[in-house]
Amino acid sequence: MKDIIKHIRTDKIIKWALYAAFFLLVFELIILAFSYQALPPYLPLFNQVSWGEERLGAKIEIFLPVLISLSFFVLNSIILARMYEKMPLLSRILAITTLLLIVLSTIFIIRTVYLVL
Numbered sequence: 678m679k680d681i682i683k684h685i686r687t688d689k690i691i692k693w694a695l696y697a698a699f700f701l702l703v704f705e706l707i708i709l710a711f712s713y714q715a716l717p718p719y720l721p722l723f724n725q726v727s728w729g730e731e732r733l734g735a736k737i738e739i740f741l742p743v744l745i746s747l748s749f750f751v752l753n754s755i756i757l758a759r760m761y762e763k764m765p766l767l768s769r770i771l772a773i774t775t776l777l778l779i780v781l782s783t784i785f786i787i788r789t790v791y792l793v794l
Contacts, residue, residue: 684761685768691757694772698750698779705743705779705786712790713739720793739789746782750775 685691713736722734722741734741753775757768 682758685758688761688765688769690769691761691772694769694776695750695754698772698776701776701779701783702743702747702750705746705783708786708790709739709743712794715794716790717793720789722789739786742782742785746779749778 716736716739718736719733720736720739721732722738723732726732753771757771760771761768
């Protein structure tokens with residue numbers, strides 16, 4: 678396992694994608710920690726619904742994108758660490774996909790927080 682982590686640390690694409698993804702996850706949590714008390718009790722979280730109260734979610738549900746992003750980050754990190762020896766290109770693609778998912782989650786949280794504040 679130490680050899681796999683050593684190989685991943687030497688791969689610049691995977692290393693920087695995972696560092697940036699982790700930084701964005703921490704940034705999401707900081708934004709939510711500072712703005713949670715100022716948020717109204719219901720937020721427009723489910724934008725795919727056409728209209729009505731179904732679009733609104735409770736204030737605690739703002740943490741769902743963070744939890745989903747964190748679970749994808751952990752799961753994809755484990756998968757790419759195991760696959761790196763056999764398929765380094767697929768591991769790089771998985772790391773970049775994880776970064777893009779977390780970027781989209783960060784944009785969603787920032788837009789939602791600044792929409793209601």
